[in-house]
Amino acid sequence: MKLKIIAMILGAISAITTFADVRCADIFSDHMVLQVNMPIRIWGSADAGEKINVKFMNLKGSAVAGADGKWRVDLPAPKKYVKEGQELVVEGKNKLVFKDVLVGEVWVCLGQSNMDVNITSMNDAKEFLDKNSNLPLIRYYFIPKATSATPRGAHDLKDAQKWLPVTPENRKQFSRASAVGSKFAVELFENLNVPIGYISAAVGGSRLESWMTREAAAAAGETAYVERMEKLFDEWQARDIAKWEALPAEEKAKRNKPDNRCGVISWCHNAMVAPLMPLSMRGEIWYQGEMNNGTHDNYINLFPEYAKMMRKFFENENLYIFTVQLPDSTDKGWAPLRNVQRKLGDMVEKSGVAIIIDGGETELHPRDKTKPAHRLAIMALADVYGKKIISRSPMPLKLSQKGDFVSVVFKNVGKGLKISDGQGVRCFEVAGEDGKFYNAEAKIASKNSVKITLPSEVSSVKKVRYAWAPDPDVNLYNSADLPASPFEEPVE
Structure with missing residues (x-):
């Protein structure tokens, strides 16, 4: 009995001591990068x-x-x-010292599976790792897949891979980092030769609305839509759980x-x-949209x-928020969402969209992650860091009919x-009053325009599609080898 009482007292003392300790949010650790x-x-x-x-250095606060x-x-x-590397010191009744802390540029990488897939899934994984596994000024932080009905707090990233420098000793962990984020x-x-920190927090199969609050969805006027989708996913979850529960124990364990x-x-x-939140950071790269196929009218809001x-x-x-337009696919429903993503690149300030429609891969997870990463990077280098480079793909500016052709x-x-291949411009279609689209011949007419010859089926053009x-x-x-974006636009 005495032993039990002593154990209870020691446990209580331990709990009090733990609670009294000053704790920092889980995002803070050795090797982290702070935003300049x-x-x-x-x-x-x-x-x-x-x-x-x-x-931190000569900076103090309380x-x-x-x-x-x-x-x-x-x-x-x-x-x-x-x-x-510097020390970040946090002190109350106890003292925390985070070592090897740098000041540089911090980015977060969000989205679904094409942002989540790791370096080992790339077509050039070994070459990339051999070349880039000793860059200690690059630091990464990985948050594994998680979901929650309510907002989690500062100390709820216990399963995260804490900040690590890209060094040979960490090559194995680095190989599991986001491929797009790493490139x-x-x-x-x-290009900058400064410390770079990136945080990866992507979930395969996630929808845009799963990364938003209800308040944000309501501000978009999409409360009814998200509630409808919530009901569908609740039903899907219940069915899958019931199937899993019905499995034999040995199968459930697998x-x-x-x-x-x-x-x-x-x-x-x-x-x-x-x-x-509210970590200081420069921007976000976003690769998502596959799961919002068919809901492009909601996505644009x-x-x-x-x-x-x-x-x-x-x-x-x-x-800054730079996004990736959906790549090549076998799914006919992706074209409308690509068009919405193109428009959003102009609608949202301090944003842009990387066009990767020339990838040539139709699998759900293209193995070439160089194109999306490079085209995201050049937008950041141009917009954020002032590099004088062409960073955007050609986008339609004005469409007009002139006799039997469209400019x-x-x-x-x-x-x-x-x-790119010395042939005529491909992939243009035009539609007339009946809304039916027909293939149309096209050629470059000037530095910044394409001339489309109308097919015999169309005399008065209402819309033009590309890709x-x-x-x-x-x-x-x-001229920077960036492909024109797919689009559908009305004709003046």
């Missing part, structure tokens, strides 16, 4: 009323934990890149319990983004509110439009 020219926001938990002091035990300190923005980070580093909640409003956001939400939560109205004027042509197919054989590029 932005306040260093540091937060965590402690005893209510406890004073917390934070120091705060007092609130009644709920939460605290936050905002240090002044560091003005210079720091390539030599993006390497290209930024090669399979993970089904989790389809990555399609439900806010579940990915709650588990994987909420614990990161949702995504601008998603961008507003992210900028609000991360307290950065200048947060399509493009923007983002660089030094001019060109054909409106699952896997179009495109050959229209600008």
Whole structure:
């Protein structure tokens, strides 16, 4: 009995001691990268009323934990890149020292499976790893798939791969990092030669709305849509759980319990983004859309509110968001969503869309991750870091009928439009009053325009389509070898 009482007392003392410890959010660890020219926001938990002091180089700040035990300190923005590891010190009743901390550029990589697939899945995995496994100024942080009905807190990333430098010793862990995110980070580093930190938090099969709050969806006017999809995914989840429960014990042991909640409003956001807020970062790269096939009319309303939400939560109205348009496929339904993604590149400020319709792979997870990563990187290098490069694909600017042909004027042509194979421009279609599309011959008419000859079936053109197919054989590029975006547009 005495032993039991002593054990209870020791347990209580241990619990009190643990609660009293100052703790930082899980995103903070050795080897992390802090964002240059932005306040260093540091937060965590402690005893209510406890004073917390934070120091990084010559920057200092303090705060007092609130009644709920939460605290936050905002240090002044560091003005210079720091390539030599520094200590970040957080001190209250106990002292935390995070070592080898750098100051550089921080990006988050979000989306579904094409952002989640790792380096080992690439067609050039060994070559890439052999060349890029000793770049210690690049650091990465990996958050594994998770879903939650409610927002998780600062200490709910226990399963995350903490910040690690890209070194030979960490090659195995690095090989499991996001392929697109890693290639993006390497290209930024090669051009900027500054510390690069990237956070990967992607979920295969996730929908746009699963990365949004209900409030953001409501602001987009899409409450009815997300509730309808929530009901469908609830039913899907229930069916899959019932099937799994009915399996023999030995079969159940071989399979993970089904989790389809990555399609439900806010579940990915709650588990994987909420614990990161309000970390200072430069921007986001986003590769998602496959699971929103068929809901492009909702997507065009949702995504601008998603961008507003992210900028609000991360307290950065200048947060850059660069996205990847859906690649080649066998699915006819992807064309309308590609068109929406093109439009969103112009609709959302400080954003852009990488066009990868010339990949030539139709599998769900293309093994070439160089194209999306490079085309994301050049937008960042141009828009964020002021590099004088052509970073955008040709996009339709003006369409007009002139007699028996249609003129399509493009923007983002660089030094001019060109054909990749010396043949006529392919993949144009036109539709008249009846709305039926016909193939049409086309050729480059000037530096920035294409002339389309009307087929005999159409006299008065109402719409023009380009590359409106699952896997179009495109050959229209600008001078920077960036392919023209698929589109459907009305004619003046």
